[in-house]
Each structure stands twice: as C-alpha cells, then as structure tokens.
Amino acid sequence: MDRVARTLLGVVVAGLCLFVFGPLLWLGAHAFVSNWTYPHLLPDGLTLRWWRVVLDDPNLAAAVQNSLTFAPLTVLASAVICLPAAYAFARHDFFGRRTMLIGLFATNAFPKMGLFATMASLFYALDLMQTVLGILIVHVIGTVVFMTWIPAAAFAAVPRSLEEAARDAGARPLRVFFTVTLPLALPGILVAAIMSFLASFDEAQGTYLIGAPDYMTMPTQMYSLVLNYPKQVAAVFSLMLSAPSVLLLLLVRRQVMGGHLAEGFQIR
Amino acid sequence: MSRAPDPRVVTEAITPKGLRIRGLRKVFGEKVVVADFDLDVRPGELVSLLGPSGCGKTTTLRMVAGFLAADAGRIEIDGSDVVRLPPDRRPSAMVFQNYALWPHMSVFKNVAYPLKLRRLPKAEIERRVLGVLELVDLAHHRDSRPATISGGEQQRAALARALVQEPHVLLLDEPLSNLDSKLRVKVREDIRELQQRLGITTVLVTHDQDEALSMSDRVAVMNDGRIEQFSAPDELYDAPRTSFVANFVGQLNTLPGVVTGGRVAPRDGILTCVRPEHTTCVAPGSGDLDGIVRRVVPRGAFQEVVIDLDSSGDEPTGGSTTVRSMAVRPDVSPGQRVGLRLERPMSFRDGARVDSPAPTHTPGR
Numbered sequence: 001m002d003r004v005a006r007t008l009l010g011v012v013v014a015g016l017c018l019f020v021f022g023p024l025l026w027l028g029a030h031a032f033v034s035n036w037t038y039p040h041l042l043p044d045g046l047t048l049r050w051w052r053v054v055l056d057d058p059n060l061a062a063a064v065q066n067s068l069t070f071a072p073l074t075v076l077a078s079a080v081i082c083l084p085a086a087y088a089f090a091r092h093d094f095f096g097r098r099t100m101l102i103g104l105f106a107t108n109a110f111p112k113m114g115l116f117a118t119m120a121s122l123f124y125a126l127d128l129m130q131t132v133l134g135i136l137i138v139h140v141i142g143t144v145v146f147m148t149w150i151p152a153a154a155f156a157a158v159p160r161s162l163e164e165a166a167r168d169a170g171a172r173p174l175r176v177f178f179t180v181t182l183p184l185a186l187p188g189i190l191v192a193a194i195m196s197f198l199a200s201f202d203e204a205q206g207t208y209l210i211g212a213p214d215y216m217t218m219p220t221q222m223y224s225l226v227l228n229y230p231k232q233v234a235a236v237f238s239l240m241l242s243a244p245s246v247l248l249l250l251l252v253r254r255q256v257m258g259g260h261l262a263e264g265f266q267i268r
Numbered sequence: 269m270s271r272a273p274d275p276r277v278v279t280e281a282i283t284p285k286g287l288r289i290r291g292l293r294k295v296f297g298e299k300v301v302v303a304d305f306d307l308d309v310r311p312g313e314l315v316s317l318l319g320p321s322g323c324g325k326t327t328t329l330r331m332v333a334g335f336l337a338a339d340a341g342r343i344e345i346d347g348s349d350v351v352r353l354p355p356d357r358r359p360s361a362m363v364f365q366n367y368a369l370w371p372h373m374s375v376f377k378n379v380a381y382p383l384k385l386r387r388l389p390k391a392e393i394e395r396r397v398l399g400v401l402e403l404v405d406l407a408h409h410r411d412s413r414p415a416t417i418s419g420g421e422q423q424r425a426a427l428a429r430a431l432v433q434e435p436h437v438l439l440l441d442e443p444l445s446n447l448d449s450k451l452r453v454k455v456r457e458d459i460r461e462l463q464q465r466l467g468i469t470t471v472l473v474t475h476d477q478d479e480a481l482s483m484s485d486r487v488a489v490m491n492d493g494r495i496e497q498f499s500a501p502d503e504l505y506d507a508p509r510t511s512f513v514a515n516f517v518g519q520l521n522t523l524p525g526v527v528t529g530g531r532v533a534p535r536d537g538i539l540t541c542v543r544p545e546h547t548t549c550v551a552p553g554s555g556d557l558d559g560i561v562r563r564v565v566p567r568g569a570f571q572e573v574v575i576d577l578d579s580s581g582d583e584p585t586g587g588s589t590t591v592r593s594m595a596v597r598p599d600v601s602p603g604q605r606v607g608l609r610l611e612r613p614m615s616f617r618d619g620a621r622v623d624s625p626a627p628t629h630t631p632g633r
Contacts, residue, residue, distance in 0.1 A: 164335050165368035167355040169382035169433065179381075183372050 030235035050232040060237065063221035067201055070217060071244075074139040074200035075193050081140065082147035083189065087181075089148065090155035101152075104145050116206045123210060130214045138206035143196035150195070154188025155181065194248050201244055284311035285347045286469045287332070287437050292341035294327050294493075301327045303493040305341070309437070312467040314460065316480035319490035320516070326441060328490075329473045333439055334358045346436045361435035365442040367426040369414035375401070375425050376410040382433045400432045403462065420451050427459065431466070438463070440472040444479060456483050477517050481505065489513045511541065511616040519544050521591040523577075527556050527610060532577065532589070539616050546611040547593040549573060549600050555607030559591070561600050570596050575606060 030036065031050060033043035054060050088094070089101055107115070119138065120129065128134035158181050166176040182189075204219035212220060218241050225234045292305040302324040309315045317325035330336040332343055334355030343351045350358045361382075369378050376397055383393045401407045404424040409417050414425065423443060430438055443459065444452045460483045463470050474480050480487045481501040488498040489512070497504060497513045508514035511522075521542045525534040530553075532540070552558050558578050565572040573593040591608065600606055615623040 159366070159368070161364050161366060161368040162370055164333075164355070165362070165364060165370070165429075166381070167335070168333060168360070168362045169429065170356045170385045171381075172356055175385070180370055184370075 027235050027238055030232050031239050033232065050230070050236045053229075053233055054236050054240070059216065060221060060225075063216045063218045064240070066215055067218040070135060070139060070207075071197050071200040073136060074143060075196045077136060078140045078143040078147045078196050079189075079193065082144060083151055086148050086151035087155050087177075089152040101149075104148055107141050108145055112205055116209045119206070120209050129210060132215070134210045135207055135215055138210055139200040139203055142199050142203055142206070146192045146195045146199065150192035151185060151189045154185035154192075157188070158184045190252055194252050197248065198245050201241075284436070284469065285344070286311040286313065287471065288342075288344040289328075289332070290342045290344075292328065292331060292343065293339045294324070294331060294336065295339050301493050302331070305493070305495065307488060307495070307498070309469055309471060310485075311346075311469050312464075313485045314463050314470040314472060314483060316472045316474055316484040316487045317490055318474055318477060318480040318487050318516070321475060323490040324493040325473045325475075325490050329362075329439055329441055329471060332437070332471065333360055333362045359436040360439055361430035361433040361437075362439040362441060363423075363426045363430050363443050365445060367414075367422045367446075369422055369425055369429070371414055374411050374413060375406060375417070375428075378414065378425060379429045379432050382429065396432055397428075400428045403431065404428045419447055420455060423447060423455060424458075427462075431462075431468075436469065438468045438470040440470065442474055443472070444474075444476070452479075459483065481517070487517075489516060491516075506612075508614070509621050511539065511619045511621075514541055514614060514616070519592065521547055522588060523591070524589070526615070527613065530557060532557065537617050538622065540610075541614045541616060542591075542610045542612070544572065544592040544594040546613075547591055548609045548611070549575075549593055549595060549598050550607040550609050552605045552607045555609040557608045557610070559606060559608060561602050561604045561606055562590070563602055564598070564600065567594075570594050571598055573598055573600055573606075575608065577608075 029043070032046050032048065034045045034047040034049065036043035089097065116138070123129045123134050128137070162180055162184070163176050166180045167173070171179065202219055203217075204222070207215070207217050208220040208223065211217070218237070222234070222237060222241070225237055287307070287309040289305060289307040292302055292307075293300070294302040305324075305328060307315070317328060319325050327336060331338045331351075334350070334353060334357075338351055341351065342349050345359055350360075369375075370381070373381070379397045379400060380393050383396060388396075398407060398410070401410055404427055406421060406424050406428060409421060409425070414422055417425070423446070427443075440459070444456055447455055456479055472480070472483060481504070484501060486498060486500050487504050489496045489504065491512050497509050499507075504513065504517050508517065514520050515522075521544060523532045523540040523542070525532045525540065526538055527533075527540055548555075549561075559575040560578075561573055562576050563574040565574065571594070573595060575591050575593060577589045577591060593608065613623075614621065
C-alpha cells in the first residue's frame with residue numbers, strides 16, 4: 001500500500017517536472033543548436049550563432065531597449081498613481097470605498113482585445129496612437145490592480161498603534177508615514193512593483209495595437225519573430241524575455257516568503 | 269515624601285501642576301462611553317484607572333494622549349489645556365499595551381526617535397538614549413531588534429522610549445498584560461520604583477486589581493464611564509463606598525438581608541457584605557450564623573472554605589446563601605457543621621453604602 005502510494009507520488013512528481021521544465025529545456029536546447037529537425041534524434045551541432053543574429057538585428061535591439069524603458073516607466077507611473085490610493089483604501093473609510101475597490105477589477109474583467117480596440121478608437125481621437133504616452137497608459141492600466149490591492153493590504157497590515165506611537169513621540173502625520181508606515185509596508189509594495197514590472201514587460205496585445213510599427217517591444221517583436229525567423233532565434237529571444245522575470249523573482253523571493261512585518265510586533 | 273530627581277534624566281524647569289481633567293465626555297453613536305469625568309492627578313503621583321472592560325478607562329487614556337477627540341471637557345497638563353492639541357504636540361508619553369515598538373528599528377533607534385524629531389545634537393541624543401537605556405537596564409540590547417528580545421525587555425524598551433521624552437504625564441495602557449504572571453510582579457515593582465524615583469506624574473490603565481492596588485498612590489475605580497470611587501488603595505479595599513467597588517476590588521460574601529439572631533433577615537433591600545478573610549469558622553452556635561461546609565479549596569498559602577448557610581426559610585432577595593471563608597489551615601472538613609463569625613460587615617442598598625464606612629488604618633504616605 002505504502003509502496004503503491006509512493007510510486008504514484010513519484011509518477012505525479014515526474015509528470016509535473018516534465019510539464020514545468022520540459023518546455024524550458026526544449027527552449028534552452030534550441031537556443032544553442034545549429035539545426036535540430038525530424039527525423040534526427042540529436043541536433044546537428046552546437047552554436048552561438050543565433051545569439052549573434054538577435055544581438056546584431058537592429059529591430060530586435062530596439063525592442064529590447066523599448067521594453068527595458070517602458071517597464072520601469074510603467075512601474076514608476078503606476079506607483080505614483082496607485083500608492084496614495086492604496087493608502088486611502090487601507091486607512092480611510094470613505095464613500096464608495098468598497099465599490100471602487102471592486103471596480104478596480106473592471107480592467108481585468110473585460111476581454112483584453114475588446115478593451116484595447118475601444119481604447120484605440122479613443123486614442124485616435126486624442127492623438128495618442130503611436131505615442132509613448134499611449135503605450136504607457138495601456139501598460140499602467142494593466143498594473144492598477146496589483147499596485148493598489150497588494151500595497152493596500154500591506155498598509156492595512158501596519159498596526160495602527162505603531163503609527164500612534166510615532167505621533168505620541170512627536171512626529172507629524174507625514175513623517176509618521178515616511179518613517180514608520182512606508183518602511184513597514186515596503187516588502188508588499190516591492191512585490192507589487194515586481195509584478196507590475198513583469199506585467200508591463202510581458203504586455204503584447206495593447207502595445208502592438210497602440211505602438212506598432214513605430215514602438216516595438218520584446219513581446220510584440222515575438223509575433224514577427226515566430227513567423228519570420230528560424231525557431232532557434234525565437235528560442236533565444238524567449239530566453240532573453242524570461243531573464244528579467246527569473247532574476248527579479250529570485251531577488252525578492254525572501255521578501256515574499258519572509259514577511260518581516262509581523263516580526264517584533266506582538267500579534268496575539 | 270521628598271524624591272530626589274534622578275541625575276540621569278534631566279527634567280525641564282516647570283511648575284508641575286500635574287494632570288487635571290474636568291467634564292470630559294465621549295459618546296460613540298448612542299453610547300456614552302465617558303460621562304462628565306473629573307480627575308486630579310497630583311505632580312509625581314501614580315493614579316490608576318481600574319475597571320472592567322468597556323468601562324471607559326482606555327477611552328479616557330486615549331483622550332489624554334490625544335488619539336481620540338473629546339466631545340466635551342478640559343484636559344490640563346501642568347496648567348495648560350491640551351484638549352485641542354494633536355498627540356504630537358502634547359507633553360505626554362504613552363507606553364502601549366502591545367509596546368508598539370517599531371520592528372524595523374533597533375532598540376537604540378526606537379528610543380532615539382522622539383529626540384531626533386526635536387533635532388537635538390547627535391552627541392546629546394546618544395547621551396540621553398544611553399542614559400535612559402541604562403535606567404531600564406537595557407543598554408546591552410541597544411543594537412537588538414525588538415523581535416529578538418524578550419517580552420519583559422520589549423516592555424522596558426517601550427518604557428525607555430516614553431521616559432526619554434521627559435513627559436509631563438506618563439500614560440501606561442495595561443503595560444503588564446502581555447507578561448507572564450511571575451514577571452508581572454517584578455515589572456510592576458520596577459515601574460513603581462522608577463516612577464517614584466523620577467517623580468513622574470503617571471496614569472495607569474488596568475483591569476487587574478492587584479496591579480492597581482500594588483502600584484498606585486490612588487485608584488479611580490470606573491464603571492459605565494464614571495468614577496465610582498477615587499481613593500488610596502487601602503481605603504478602597506477597607507471602605508468601599510459602593511457595592512460595585514466592594515465587589516470589583518477583592519472578593520466579597522453578599523448576604524440577602526441583615527444578620528440578626530443567628531439568621532439572615534430581609535430588611536428593605538439591604539445587602540450585608542463581608543470579605544472572606546473577615547469570615548471565620550468557629551464552633552456551631554457560637555458565631556453570627558451557622559452552616560455546613562460544602563468544600564475546602566486549597567489555595568496554597570491559605571484554604572478557602574465554601575459554606576452553605578442554614579436556610580432562613582425566606583426567598584433570598586439578591587445576594588447568596590453560600591459564603592466563603594479564607595483561613596490558614598482551618599480545622600474543618602466537608603459536611604461538618606460550623607458557626608461563622610462575621611467581622612467588619614458592610615451594608616449596601618441599591619449599590620450604595622448605607623452604614624458609615626469603618627475607620628481605616630491608612631499608613632502615612
């Protein structure tokens with residue numbers, strides 16, 4: 001019985017690993033092989049040629065540059081817009097608070113393409129098509145939910161008595177926010193920023209509709225890559241596209257797992 | 269009593285007038301939480317607000333600190349009315365029930381925070397913080413994060429953060445409730461000693477009568493947003509003016525009537541109350557009442573004898589016909605008939621004392 005259960009577990013785990021790592025392995029292998037087609041079991045040879053193709057292509061280089069510009073800009077704009085809202089949601093009870101909190105999901109409730117098509121017609125009227133601002137708006141809209149909900153939870157988790165203690169010690173409200181509330185909510189805000197960065201980095205549909213062909217980012221460039229280049233180039237580009245995600249997630253793993261908020265505070 | 273100021277904490281030269289509260293009022297919705305509350309705390313005095321949860325004691329303290337706006341009344345600290353000032357501009361400092369230490373700062377930074385706000389020179393901040401950390405015996409933990417020190421140490425760090433502000437009034441909100449019972453006794457003595465040494469005017473909020481009696485110069489027993497009695501601890505215990513105070517501070521046997529001729533006789537709603545330690549087991553027939561021992565409960569240093577009184581035939585009107593007697597090794601066993609001698613009885617009608625409170629032996633203070 002025990003052996004059967006163990007075997008079953010092994011099979012499930014192996015299947016899961018194959019499911020998760022299989023495509024990555026396939027991708028990783030293709031980025032370094034010269035040619036690997038049916039009916040050959042093994043690739044013809046190893047090469048770094050495809051990486052040079054990607055790095056030398058001015059279109060692709062521009063896409064990388066655009067992506068690395070838009071993502072941080074989006075995070076910044078989103079933070080400026082959403083963090084004050086998050087604080088208000090966490091600390092104040094105002095008219096329509098719940099409705100607005102739920103309403104934020106509206107951007108995620110509609111089919112993306114329909115939303116973007118409607119936005120495009122609006123953007124034509126406002127002269128925002130093919131502009132940096134237009135793309136930025138599309139990206140920020142995709143991050144509003146993360147950037148409001150997660151920091152709101154983080155702000156709400158800061159015990160009020162910690163803020164009161166700072167007031168009691170002689171700090172004005174703004175100083176209380178910057179010396180007590182913000183540092184304690186920072187892990188949550190960081191997580192929201194990372195998720196916003198990745199959402200912006202991966203955004204393709206809206207960017208394509210609003211920005212193409214003047215502003216191509218890495219995800220929008222993927223569309224033409226898949227159609228017009230050998231699949232090894234697509235593999236190389238995919239790896240480059242996933243590199244920031246993996247790096248960032250590794251970087252904040254401790255913040256996400258640890259949650260040092262409760263530390264030092266007696267929550268009973 | 270003269271108290272030499274501690275040289276490690278320099279107090280500003282002010283004419284101390286203590287804390288004076290007049291007509292303080294707070295209403296939440298329909299409920300009057302604090303009703304026309306008056307209180308005087310003399311300079312250097314420790315006054316406890318004692319009462320059950322929901323009696324308004326914490327609300328009162330939070331109004332003094334400035335976290336809650338009063339609906340009416342004045343709060344004067346050393347002569348000036350602070351009731352309209354925000355908490356950061358009041359000369360009071362509070363020790364929170366959960367200590368409210370900032371987890372992202374070291375003990376030193378926690379204590380230095382109030383001084384940094386006052387833009388004091390770095391050297392002076394360092395000197396004063398170390399001085400107060402030494403005072404609470406925490407200098408060795410100056411670089412520790414609050415999470416890494418014990419509950420008692422966190423409590424002392426919170427106290428240090430309040431003391432370093434040299435408050436005109438120190439506010440303690442159930443400061444011992446998060447400590448285990450052994451530590452609680454030690455810490456309350458430490459706090460009291462420090463408070464007396466520094467001569468700080470202090471208001472302590474607690475629901476624990478032991479804490480209030482053992483730490484305070486005077487205790488204000490609160491009920492339903494009002495002060496029931498404001499007295500020195502001994503007087504509160506020996507001469508309670510209401511049955512609420514008598515019941516809340518210490519234990520009480522409440523008899524449904526007047527003790528006369530060996531029985532309890534009802535007489536216009538009067539209840540007779542006797543403390544268990546003034547209820548003594550004697551030979552049957554030789555005391556004020558007779559009864560049968562139901563249980564003997566060991567309490568360590570003493571025993572508690574639970575006695576069912578002989579039925580007087582009348583329906584009891586309030587009170588109870590079971591009494592408790594506290595004695596050191598009483599020579600009784602369950603089922604045994606005993607007599608009871610009642611000393612220092614108190615009479616209440618509708619909650620108010622109707623006999624004159626017995627003179628109390630108040631030690632010179």
